[in-house]
Amino acid sequence: MIYLDQSATSLHKPPQVAEAVLRGLSGGLGNPGRAGHAPAHSALREVAAARRELARYFGVSALQLAFTFNATMALNMAIRGALGPRDRVLTTSWSHNSMLRPLYQLQKEGMKLDLLMEKREGGFSAEDFRKALQPDTTAVAVNAMSNVSGDALPLDEVAALCAGRGLLMILDLAQWAGVRAMPDLTGWPPALMAFTGHKSLYGPQGTGGLIRLGDVPLRPVFVGGSGVHSFDQEHPGSFPEVCEAGTPNVPGIMGLAAGVRWLAAAGQQAVEDRLAGLRRRFVSGLAGIPAVRVYGAQADAGPVAALNLGGLDAAWVCDALDTRFGIAVRCGAHCAPLWHEAMGTRGQGAVRFSFSYFNTEAEIDAALAALQQLAEEERLPA
Numbered sequence: 001m002i003y004l005d006q007s008a009t010s011l012h013k014p015p016q017v018a019e020a021v022l023r024g025l026s027g028g029l030g031n032p033g034r035a036g037h038a039p040a041h042s043a044l045r046e047v048a049a050a051r052r053e054l055a056r057y058f059g060v061s062a063l064q065l066a067f068t069f070n071a072t073m074a075l076n077m078a079i080r081g082a083l084g085p086r087d088r089v090l091t092t093s094w095s096h097n098s099m100l101r102p103l104y105q106l107q108k109e110g111m112k113l114d115l116l117m118e119k120r121e122g123g124f125s126a127e128d129f130r131k132a133l134q135p136d137t138t139a140v141a142v143n144a145m146s147n148v149s150g151d152a153l154p155l156d157e158v159a160a161l162c163a164g165r166g167l168l169m170i171l172d173l174a175q176w177a178g179v180r181a182m183p184d185l186t187g188w189p190p191a192l193m194a195f196t197g198h199k200s201l202y203g204p205q206g207t208g209g210l211i212r213l214g215d216v217p218l219r220p221v222f223v224g225g226s227g228v229h230s231f232d233q234e235h236p237g238s239f240p241e242v243c244e245a246g247t248p249n250v251p252g253i254m255g256l257a258a259g260v261r262w263l264a265a266a267g268q269q270a271v272e273d274r275l276a277g278l279r280r281r282f283v284s285g286l287a288g289i290p291a292v293r294v295y296g297a298q299a300d301a302g303p304v305a306a307l308n309l310g311g312l313d314a315a316w317v318c319d320a321l322d323t324r325f326g327i328a329v330r331c332g333a334h335c336a337p338l339w340h341e342a343m344g345t346r347g348q349g350a351v352r353f354s355f356s357y358f359n360t361e362a363e364i365d366a367a368l369a370a371l372q373q374l375a376e377e378e379r380l381p382a
Contacts, residue, residue: 002327002363006199007147007175007304007354011328013202013259020258021204024251031247033227043250050257051240057260058195058211059182066210066240067248071174072098073222074194074210077243078170079103079141081218082192085110087138092116092124093338094143094151099172100338103141112136118342123298126157133165141170145179148334148352149296150279150304152176156183163189168216170194177201179275179302181268190214200356201263203256206249210240218242271357275303278355278364285368291380292371295343295350303355306334309371310380314349317374321351325370329353 003011024046030039032047047067055062068074079102083089089111091103107113116124116132129140140162145152155171162169169191178200190213197207212218223235224245235245263271282305286292291310309317318331330352333340340346353367 002325002359002366004353004355004359004363004367005328005330006356006359007352008330009198009205010200010202010356012356012358014262016258016262017202017204017255021251021255024254029250032250034225034247046250046254047248050253053257053260054209057182057264058177058193059185060211060213063240064212066212066243067253068194068208068210068243069206069249070198070208071172071194071196074196074208074243075099075170075172076102077210077218077221078192078194079106080221081242082168082170082216083111083139088112088114088134088136089139089141090114090116090129090132090134090137091141092143093118093342094123094146094148094336095141095338096143096147096172096174097335097337098174099141099143099170115338117338123151123296124153126154126161129158129161133161133167137165137167139168139170141172143172143175145175145302146296146304146336146339147175148304148306148336148339148350149298150175150301150306150354151296151298152180152300152302159183159188159191162191163187168192174199175302175304178263178271180272185213188213190216192216192218197252197256197259201256202259202357204252207252207256210243212239220245222246266357274357275355276300278359278361279303279305281361281364282353282355282368285364286371289368289372290375292375295345304352305354306350306352308345308348308350309375310378311348312374312378312380314345314351317351320374321367321370325366327367327370329367 029043032044051062055065075098169189171193173193173195177195193211197203198205220235220242222245226236226241229236293308295306314331321327332349
């Protein structure tokens, strides 16, 4: 199989990740922070070491990073924990349902929600955001990189705009983390940044986290055992404890730390260069295939390409690629309904190719050949 669905999850991972998960499951680790015996202490040390590893990667301190089970959970914690009916929030048509649905919940409770729709392919500028802000806007909730097209926001410029207006920034890093280096966070506004571990950080599924910049008050969304203040009726409000109710996924966290260590050893720039090269090869090859429409216009987009073959249903194309050529890609709405509204693909959907560090140029060429063959067989007009 040729796996080109990295934006959904990483299939091929560094061997160190599986080794770390196995070590976490092989005995010797208890429930961190829940007892005073050696297995509990060993687990607590593993989680603390992983927290430091992830914090180094993102350029924050260890106490600014909380572990969650995925980016969806982290975004719900950020949105439901920091916002309320009195807020006014600006989001964009790139937003994933993991961000949109908690925002819609709050909108039903009285929060004002403004949508910045993509009017041109290639993304948004800081000026687009400036024009969309209202006098009573309190927060900007955005996807740093489109999970469909790979187009990316000018993060530093949007952050500077938020800082100048005193706005909270809620950032979905699910597609950015591991693909691009984190910007220098000096001077950034108060922010809550959600990430997932199982995509381009090459960790296991069931891992992720929330990063807090500044003293952003958070209400706990999930409450329960915390290992501290057990006689209090309220869940601890301190960070990261406010986000970490219940038993953590210790083996998964260990695997995630191993994935990030692998990234550091490989070199973030080397990873980015390889991914960019694969995407360039793919996009340039598409130019010779009749009736292909590629969505998104950024030359330096992330390692993602969304397309359609003429008027063919995206689901049909994906099925043909899978069953006839052994190529795994993603079709449909990609949990990004507003993106499809903006691109006019609500009915057709889109075929998404997304690339991993472990993909090869030969795999890219095989995917291009398969698309060429389908276009010829269906006699699509140029």
